[in-house]
Amino acid sequence: MNEQQTKERLAEFMGWEKKNVMFKNGTTECFIGNNDVRPCSLWNPLTDWNHWRQVEEKVMEDEELVYKFIRDFATTDIYMKADLPTRCKALVAVLSNSPSSDDSN
Numbered sequence: 001m002n003e004q005q006t007k008e009r010l011a012e013f014m015g016w017e018k019k020n021v022m023f024k025n026g027t028t029e030c031f032i033g034n035n036d037v038r039p040c041s042l043w044n045p046l047t048d049w050n051h052w053r054q055v056e057e058k059v060m061e062d063e064e065l066v067y068k069f070i071r072d073f074a075t076t077d078i079y080m081k082a083d084l085p086t087r088c089k090a091l092v093a094v095l096s097n098s099p100s101s102d103d104s105n
Contacts, residue, residue, distance in 0.1 A: 001092065003046055003085070009092050010045055010055055046085045059091065069094050 001009070008018060016033035018040065029040040045051040059065055073079065073090040082090070 001089070006085075006088050006092050007040075007044055007046060009095065010088060011040075011043070013091075013095055014055065014058055046088050049084065052084050052087060055088070055091065065094070068097075072097075 011018065011031045014031075014033065016031035016036075016038070019030060019032050020027045021030040021032070021037060031038045031040060031043055043051055045055050059069060069091060070079075072094050073082075073087075079087070
């Protein structure tokens with residue numbers, strides 16, 4: 001899975017859809033959801049700690065998912081030293097192996 005696919009999978013997890021949105025200066029691909037419009041080119045939890053924190057907060061809403069993520073990846077030492085792409089890819093792996101995770105808010 002490449003970085004774009006990882007980013008899109010995390011956006012799906014957040015409950016957002018990818019759509020083309022018309023602005024004054026043209027059409028832009030955006031993630032839309034939760035009364036919010038985020039240009040795809042600007043939202044990136046693989047490079048921005050604030051965006052990753054949004055994903056973490058969403059994970060924390062699901063106790064079972066938190067347990068699976070911690071069990072599969074986030075032992076304190078490994079997790080605290082991991083870079084953002086590693087954290088994102090680990091979460092996507094957990095989501096892929098978790099049929100009980102409900103991405104539909």
